[in-house]
Amino acid sequence: MMASSAFGANPVPVLDVRNLSVVYGGVVALQSVNVSVLAGQMVSVIGPNGAGKTTMLAAIMGRLACHGDVEVLGRNQSQCCVEQRVHQGMSLLPEARELFASMTVEDNLLMGAYSRHAQGFRDHHGTMKEVFQRFPKMKERRTQLAGTLSGGERAMLVLGRALMAKPKVLLLDEPSLGLAPLIVREIFRIIADLKRSGVAILLVEQNARAALQISDYGYVLETGKVVLEGPSTELASDQRVTETYLGGSALKSRAGT
Template sequence: MMKQQMSGEAESVLEVRDLSVAYGKVEALHSANVRVGVGQIVTVIGPNGAGKTTMLSAIMGQLAGSGEVSFVGQSQAGVSVEGRVNRGMSLVPERRELFASMTVEDNLLMGAYARYRQGLRNHQETMTEVFQRFPRLKERRNQFAGTLSGGERAMLVLGRALMAKPKVLLLDEPSLGLAPLIVKEIFHIISDLRRSGVAILLVEQNARAALQVSDFGYVLETGTIVFEGPSADLIHDQRVAETYLGAAARSLQ
């Protein structure tokens, strides 16, 4: 197994130690160790059924597991999903679930609900920032979410998550089912989010695109991390390239 440490390590936002999850007698995730630093994009790649979504769900507290999840230096043991959201963790699931009969603007406002409950009233300022990042959402602010295209829905779920002003954003397969041009746009947006200071843990099957925008990567197979290292090294590693990047990887060598 290739083991490398993050060079010039940034201050840790999210640290996962020995995280394991089992469905009955079947272990879906085994002793996973993942670290995300401030302003970093870290990706987890791997095939279907590798345990990627399970990892994100366990980090958010949606699934019970063993091991430790530490967020901004504090253990999340016993902290509910809502509590983790309030502290600054945000998950964008692959299903892109939206309130179809509500407008784009109202869907975005739902993303700021936790902050509103905490007494924060700067959601309009945050929405302006989201519209600057996603001009297409501004154009469709009064349109029902259920009428949006697949790419617009992907932008809306990202924008809604950003309304919560997260310190770390967990993205589950953001490119799933999207046309190649839209995938390129979504990954450009993800890369650009680094400027806002939010840390990102990106789970993806599109390994090449994920490694190209990330700082550090982990390769997950059947619940176990089998490779890890700086993304620039992984994308040129022969074993990773042959298994996950295919013929397209050879043009990157």
């Protein structure tokens, strides 16, 4: 199924995942999952705990052994390690929000530019200015140790660090987890801005309502299989989705997101 007619008749996906399967000790965690994301598109994956959402992101990023094909801009990544996939333009924001706690905010950001620096790029100062424009609090905290930041600030720093790599496709694992509603709205606003700048975004999110509000297209993952997919507005009004994931009522509007 085509992701969205708004992206052209035959758009080429930035990220194209085909027949992705993961098996743990004989147990099938993912089975023949197909997902694609276009440039400037946000695609959400929703589903219950244990459905395989985080496993899917880890497999796409090369952190788990899997079967199937993962392509970035037409280049097959299936035989590439994590570092090589980062070089190709992939960045993953894991649910754990791991930081170098004993390093400053600025040094954590510089670590995010390591891949580009290793490839010969020397544009990290300009990229850091862009990150500080998106996250003014990070500029205020630039000399502060990352381990002393609040939960919301840590989430911003993890996202900012990923942006230092200038990703073509951004994989987000539960960016709203454990954050206050005000911080969640700010994080999602920044993610929406990134989409408008042309970054392809694959969003895994337990908050199905918020995910469908800000994404263009969505997949429903249950027990390792895609059981539904379609434009987010259609999924948000689908009876099965509303009853299972949206508390029994369809989304009324996408306005203001």
